[in-house]
Each structure stands twice: as structure tokens, then as C-alpha cells.
Amino acid sequence: MFDNILDSVLSPWLQHTTSDSDHIVISSRIRLARNFRDILFTNKNDEAALSHVDSIVRGLVSTLKDSDNQDYYCISLDKLSDIERSILVEKHLISPVMAEKMPFRSLLVSDDASVAIMVNEEDHLRIQTMEAGLNLMKAFHHAECIDNAIDEKQPFAFNESFGYLTACPTNVGTGLRASVMLHLPALAMTGRINRLVRSIVQLGYSVRGLYGEGSEALGHVYQVSNQRTMGISEVDTIEQLTKIIEGIIAEERKCRQSLVHNDKEGFEDHLWRSYGILRYARSISGQESLEKLSDVQLGVDLDILPAWPIDSFNKLVAITRPNFLLKYMGKEELTPQGRDNYRATIIRETFSQK
Known part of the structure; x- marks a missing residue:
């Protein structure tokens, strides 16, 4: 258990x-x-x-x-x-x-x-x-x-x-x-x-x-x-x-409504850029992934970005944390670059399943 x-x-x-x-x-x-x-x-x-x-x-x-x-x-x-x-x-x-x-x-x-x-x-x-x-x-x-x-x-x-x-x-x-x-x-x-x-x-x-x-x-x-x-x-x-x-x-x-109404095009561009990075990046740090995941969840909540399963944000936050990522890979050690590469792979695979 x-x-x-x-x-x-x-x-x-x-x-x-x-x-x-x-x-x-x-x-x-x-x-x-x-x-x-x-x-x-x-x-x-x-x-x-x-x-x-x-x-x-x-x-x-x-x-x-x-x-x-x-x-x-x-x-x-x-x-x-x-x-x-x-x-x-x-x-x-x-x-x-x-x-x-x-x-x-x-x-x-x-x-x-x-x-x-x-x-x-x-x-x-x-x-x-x-x-x-x-x-x-x-x-x-x-x-x-x-x-x-x-x-x-x-x-x-x-x-x-x-x-x-x-x-x-x-x-x-x-x-x-x-x-x-x-x-x-x-x-x-x-x-x-x-x-x-x-x-x-x-x-x-x-x-x-x-x-x-x-x-x-x-x-x-x-x-x-x-x-x-x-x-x-x-x-x-x-x-x-x-x-x-x-x-x-x-x-x-x-604040969400304010962002939409004050600069709709700029706000949507920001969210779509985050979506694009997560969808196609080959390497991404833990901090950047959390920032972009936050943007994407916000975009999904506001019906600006394509919908994803309800627990996607929580799952990706959990799975991309450095220690769980190692266990998920079945490894005890990995270079920082290798970890960033694998984190990007996991995120890309999740997005491709939507």
C-alpha cells in the first residue's frame, strides 16, 4: 500500500x-x-x-x-x-x-x-x-x-x-x-x-x-x-x-475578468505562448514548467485555451517535481539537463493525449 x-x-x-x-x-x-x-x-x-x-x-x-x-x-x-x-x-x-x-x-x-x-x-x-x-x-x-x-x-x-x-x-x-x-x-x-x-x-x-x-x-x-x-x-x-x-x-x-477586458489580445497571446512552449519544448526547468502550467490552467478556466482533463494541472505539477520525476523514470540520479529534457517529454505526451 x-x-x-x-x-x-x-x-x-x-x-x-x-x-x-x-x-x-x-x-x-x-x-x-x-x-x-x-x-x-x-x-x-x-x-x-x-x-x-x-x-x-x-x-x-x-x-x-x-x-x-x-x-x-x-x-x-x-x-x-x-x-x-x-x-x-x-x-x-x-x-x-x-x-x-x-x-x-x-x-x-x-x-x-x-x-x-x-x-x-x-x-x-x-x-x-x-x-x-x-x-x-x-x-x-x-x-x-x-x-x-x-x-x-x-x-x-x-x-x-x-x-x-x-x-x-x-x-x-x-x-x-x-x-x-x-x-x-x-x-x-x-x-x-x-x-x-x-x-x-x-x-x-x-x-x-x-x-x-x-x-x-x-x-x-x-x-x-x-x-x-x-x-x-x-x-x-x-x-x-x-x-x-x-x-x-x-x-x-x-482580476481574471480585468485581464480579459483590459488587454484581451495581449492576454490571450501570453496564454497561447505558454501553451506553445509546453506543447513543443524539448527541455524545460521545474520553475518554468510551473509558470507555464499555471498560465495554461488559467486559459482553460477562461475558455481561451483548449479544455483538458480536470486534474491535468494537479497531475503535471506533481509529476514534474524533481524527486517524483526521478522515481517516475525509475532512476536515482540524473543530470539537471536530463531531468529538464524528460520533464518536457512528459508534458508533451500529456498535451498530445488531449
Whole structure:
């Protein structure tokens, strides 16, 4: 089962179509930071405590299965290759920090990869649930179900005054991080994205790139999440973030129409040039491919470019990432030029199948 997760271009949960005709919202994620009661936090680097946590988690597989009727697999991350751990980062199943080879770090993942529990990252557990589209509440209810099932077996560190206790003070309280991944090409093209980001940050939310904290917004993909975890309930956090996201979606749609009406010929020429590069290029870098794929998805959404299968953007973003590309080829090493050549081949083949 775990090999299927590594080998699949898209995780099964992301293959579900969304209700958005313009595909602005890619996915929703809920993350709960949790620590077991009376066990040293992970950042103490106490080997006995790390081993104890890892042992507890391995005994939770049947508990998790009973909670949501999914099969779960537990893998020790230090048994994976560097490329395999990097692929898990590219699939958003573990954080970049988690990809560092360290003992007693493991991953509990469901058969459809909609649940990924990082063990011994910054906290004992980082419970993550994912859903396609704007479905934060659905993802939260799933996370809550898993959270309760684990807490019944092994109680979490909790204080009546402060809430859930975490290694980083910014997570104390609910321990909840709700985030939505968005494709915002028009806001970026019109130069309005920076002002919007500043406004969102001033409201107490964070805006990050494709791979979370410290990453770039490659392919005009952004992650928006809450920062406040104390003095507010989980439901209120999700409802407020949902309103923020709905406002961003409205702004992106306005910008798309503005691009069409203000310089229709120039805008269409830009999109068709991107289409042509992807359709015929013999070599293309990862960054350029994401930029051009973003343009093409925008053109498809606006009925300017030929339609393609609904999950084409997500699939090509996934398959052209450097580490997954190597695994897809069945190679462990490749020159940068060879990788760029093969990336272009994969994209050309996808376009020829349309």
C-alpha cells in the first residue's frame, strides 16, 4: 500500500473533482499539534522519550482503522531513501523538516493518503487531514474523529487554562492550523497579490508558498492559514478562515475578468505562448514548467485555451517535481539537463493525449 502512495502521481483524495468551475481552490488541510501526557517533548531530543512515542504510535494502527474504517500504514522514515522522503514532501504528506534523516521519526498514513500523521516532528504528533476543494469543516470533522480516538487510548497533554500543550507557544490552545491551497495566477499577473497578502497578514493569517513555511509560491500556488490558536474555538477558526478564502476567490475572479477586458489580445497571446512552449519544448526547468502550467490552467478556466482533463494541472505539477520525476523514470540520479529534457517529454505526451 505504501508503495502505491509513493508511486501514484496524485493521492486518491486529491483525485476527487471540486465544485469550483474555475479551479481556484486546490485543497483544504487541517493539522492538529498534539503531545502525549507525561512524556518529554520532541525538542528535548531525549532518545528514550522519542522511542516511547514511536512505540505508542505503532500500537495505534488498529485504533485509527476503527475510527474511520480506513487501512493505515506506519513507516519509519529513516528506512526510506532521501528521494522517497523528498517525494513525501512533494506530496504534502510530511514537512521539509521531517524529511531530515533522524531516528524515531515515522509516518502514519491512510490508504487514500487523506490522513498523514507525522510522529516526532516538532510535536509528538502532527495529525493532518486533507480534502479536495474548499472543505475545511469536513477535514476538521475527520481530524477530530482521529484525535478523539487516539486521546482515548493515550491521553494528550492538556491544561484547562491554556488548552493543548505544544512545543512551540504559537500552537498552544487548540493546536489547530487550518490551511487552504489556492491557485491565484490573475492576482499575481495584475500585481495585486502583494497588497492582498499584506492585508491577510494584518488580519492575523499567514500566506506561504507551495510547500509551506519558507517556500516560494511556485506556479502561483499559495497556502493561506490561521495563526491564532488561543481564545478562539476550532469551529470559529474554520468559519473565519473560510470567509477570508471566499474573499480571495472573489478577488481572483475580478482580476481574471480585468485581464480579459483590459488587454484581451495581449492576454490571450501570453496564454497561447505558454501553451506553445509546453506543447513543443524539448527541455524545460521545474520553475518554468510551473509558470507555464499555471498560465495554461488559467486559459482553460477562461475558455481561451483548449479544455483538458480536470486534474491535468494537479497531475503535471506533481509529476514534474524533481524527486517524483526521478522515481517516475525509475532512476536515482540524473543530470539537471536530463531531468529538464524528460520533464518536457512528459508534458508533451500529456498535451498530445488531449
